[in-house]
Amino acid sequence: MSKTSPKVELHLHLEGAAPPAFIRGMAREKHADIAGIFDEAGHYSYTDFWHFLKVYDAATSVLRTPEDYHRLTLAVLEESAANGVIYSECFLSPDFCGGRDVSAWRDYLNAIREAAEIAEKRDGITLRAIVTAVRHIGPEAARETALCAAETAGDFLTGFGLAGDEKLHKPKDFAWAFDAAREAGLRLTAHAGEWGGPESVRDALADLKVERIGHGVRAIEDLALVDELAEQGVVLEVCPGSNVALGLYKWREHPIAELDRRGVKVTISTDDPPFFHTTMTREHERLAEAFDWDEGQFLRLHKVAAEAAFCDEATRARILKQLETAA
Ligand code: HPA
Ligand code: ZN
Numbered sequence: 643m644s645k646t647s648p649k650v651e652l653h654l655h656l657e658g659a660a661p662p663a664f665i666r667g668m669a670r671e672k673h674a675d676i677a678g679i680f681d682e683a684g685h686y687s688y689t690d691f692w693h694f695l696k697v698y699d700a701a702t703s704v705l706r707t708p709e710d711y712h713r714l715t716l717a718v719l720e721e722s723a724a725n726g727v728i729y730s731e732c733f734l735s736p737d738f739c740g741g742r743d744v745s746a747w748r749d750y751l752n753a754i755r756e757a758a759e760i761a762e763k764r765d766g767i768t769l770r771a772i773v774t775a776v777r778h779i780g781p782e783a784a785r786e787t788a789l790c791a792a793e794t795a796g797d798f799l800t801g802f803g804l805a806g807d808e809k810l811h812k813p814k815d816f817a818w819a820f821d822a823a824r825e826a827g828l829r830l831t832a833h834a835g836e837w838g839g840p841e842s843v844r845d846a847l848a849d850l851k852v853e854r855i856g857h858g859v860r861a862i863e864d865l866a867l868v869d870e871l872a873e874q875g876v877v878l879e880v881c882p883g884s885n886v887a888l889g890l891y892k893w894r895e896h897p898i899a900e901l902d903r904r905g906v907k908v909t910i911s912t913d914d915p916p917f918f919h920t921t922m923t924r925e926h927e928r929l930a931e932a933f934d935w936d937e938g939q940f941l942r943l944h945k946v947a948a949e950a951a952f953c954d955e956a957t958r959a960r961i962l963k964q965l966e967t968a969a
Pocket of ligand 2: 655856
């Protein structure tokens with residue numbers, strides 16, 4: 643898979659995709675001092691996942707207006723498109739975009755959508771948005787987040803999810819928010835099975851009734867669960883480079899290949915690429931090295947991703963055709 647071969651990415655946090663130089667530029671404009679979150683080389687610097695979440699919040703603190711998010715979206719999609727991504731789904735949080743106020747959130751979402759339309763014409767990349775509740779902000783806030791999402795659900799905002807610290811709260815604490823999102827016609831995903839074990843994946847499926855799982859890789863610790871995922875066609879948004887960067891696995895030991903062999907629908911994403919020193923191109927290079935995967939294997943997984951995308955059928959057909967044509 644070369645840099646330009648077409649790719650479909652389902653799991654990308656918009657702020658987490660912000661290039662460090664972009665965030666430094668924003669900080670300068672706002673006279674904000676966030677120098678402490680970068681190392682000498684100018685990369686984001688953190689010690690573990692929980693510190694990463696803090697650094698993420700600090701970086702995000704310089705994004706303060708819909709216009710900032712418009713510029714961020716343009717920068718992120720330019721980089722994704724340069725790595726061959728033709729379709730992307732981004733996680734957005736009303737917590738960061740207007741403090742969960744519906745009217746403010748609408749302005750942010752419109753600004754992001756306008757940027758996505760520019761990028762689609764400029765770079766040939768299509769974006770859909772997934773609102774995520776932030777787990778460590780708690781279930782009460784998640785209800786407000788779900789209401790923001792429900793109010794703005796449509797052809798651009800198509801999904802609802804749950805991110806943040808997997809060790810805090812239980813999926814069932816967020817059931818109300820997920821029910822509200824489902825009733826608004828949004829499709830559902832939740833982070834699980836990264837810092838929580840297989841039971842966290844079972845809980846997300848049972849209590850939130852999601853059709854995709856963010857990460858989900860620790861399902862491999864329970865082969866009965868792996869069989870269930872395969873039978874039910876649950877799609878895993880696997881982010882191998884993120885897992886490696888955070889010390890969960892080494893490349894050759896990453897469970898993506900075993901999950902795939904056992905019939906689970908796996909897909910490939912970057913999560914927060916500059917934080918994890920990755921790109922979609924690099925993910926493919928590392929997977930090819932680790933598992934001897936060839937072009938045919940990657941094409942198959944990108945078709946799985948296109949089939950699982952939270953988009954309308956015309957968009958899905960177009961993406962599948964683009965994948966086919968390039969093969
Ligand atoms: N994982 C969980 N929560 C997050 C992430 C992530 O990679 N990025 C932003 N919030
Ligand atoms: Zn994630």
